Amino acid sequence: MQTLTFDSDDLDLTEDFLSRAYARMRIGGGSPAGSRARVRRSATPSLSVDELALDFDMSYAVTPLGRICLCVVHDGTIEDHVYPGVQDSFGPGDVVSFAPPDHAYAGVVRAARYNITMLDPALLDQVAATAPASRPGPVRLTGHRPHSPAAADRLRGAITYLRDHVLADPDLADQPLVASTAAQHLAATVLATFPNSALTDPTASDRADAHPAALRRALAHIDDHAGEPVTVAEIAAAAHITVRALQYAFRRHLDTTPLAHLRRVRLAHAHHELLAADPRDGTTVTQVAARWGFAHPGRFAALYRAAYGRSPHRTLVEA
Known part of the structure; x- marks a missing residue:
């Protein structure tokens, strides 16, 4: 696990730090109220959780990060946040996805405290799959606002748990099974929070494939690899069925989920x-x-x- 902290009232140093820590950024429009920036980051190879506190107003222009970037606003506001097809502003309590991984975005932070959680988009494919197609694509988020306040609360809780109970202890976060379980839980919670392209309902083919023999293969793979950071997608591949068929098989025959088992x-x-x-x-x-x-x-x-x-x-x- 990697950790870093930053605390400065020099805007030039802050701009340089943010550009290196995230992507190329442009800072301007500093307010006279203050210029201090405080950042604390904890990260594993597949995800990172940052807490930021900026005492000044800052405009930003971020090149595509290649990662899913979630934001939880604690205090202050983030205004005029834009990327192709979206313009929005966020305030205290809001939970949002900043932009698709391949999109640039821009906006203004106004004396805010907020959390930034970034994760590898491939994590979504470990817990879900898109509709069948000749060339199925990766799972993608299709909206930046949660389905509901309850969904936002669950994601906020998952991020807080990750920050306070996993990443807060480097020795714990370096345990392979802890890191894998935490990453999959966060990915599943993200999919349950935002509109996305994953197909969760089994198709007729999935239902036909969810037979006892496939379930036995899945159970054998879990037994043989329980001590490894196995994913739902890997279990499905070992059973020669889709993720949807795997989940349906566990519900139908065992009244549980693959991860619960x-x-x-x-x-x-x-x-x-x-x-x-x-x-x-x-x-x-x-x-x-x-x-x-x-x-x-x-x-x-x-x-x-x-x-x-x-x-x-x-x-x-x-x-």
Whole structure:
């Protein structure tokens, strides 16, 4: 994981930093109220979360980033935000997607505090797929505003969880399963928040393919690769079916989802590791949980207690 911080009241330095940290930018229209900029970034190879606080007004013109760029406004406003076909302004509480990854955009930040979360567009293809076609394209967001206030709240919560419980601990964020699980959860939440090109309802072909043999192949792949950062798309490929057919098969035959089943399998592995561990050698519940993709100790403990009827700490000390 990478982290960086920036704190300056020099607009020239700020312009240079933002240009290097994001893309080529142009800063102008500074207000006399202040010129301090504070930025804190935490990043993995596939995503980054930045908190920015600018005490001045700033105009920006950003070249295409090649990444999905989400913005949550805490205070202040972002005005006259434009990219082809869209002109909008955002205020406190707004959650938006700034622009498609291949579009330039521009606007004005007015003494604002806000969050910028960027993710690799390929993450969307790991959890969903577009409609069948001779040359199907990648999943894309088709709108910049959430479906509803409730959807915006869920995405805001997912970003806060990622920032405060995953990226806040570099050792935790560097765990492959934690990073993979967090990235897939964020991608799925983004798709549930914004209009997009993913086809979620199974086609007639998907329904026909969602037979027990395909499900057995998927379950075998999960069992064999539970200790690796496996994705929904990889499980579907191993089962020789589409992501939609995979999701339908799990709903139809097991009344669950592929990721929920993967989580149960990993929980079982964590259980067996706790049973075999010796707390005298320094093994902790948090370490075991992280190795199996569970970033939040409290949530892990709740899941564990529901499955095994006792706390993971009790299992460790009584092993």
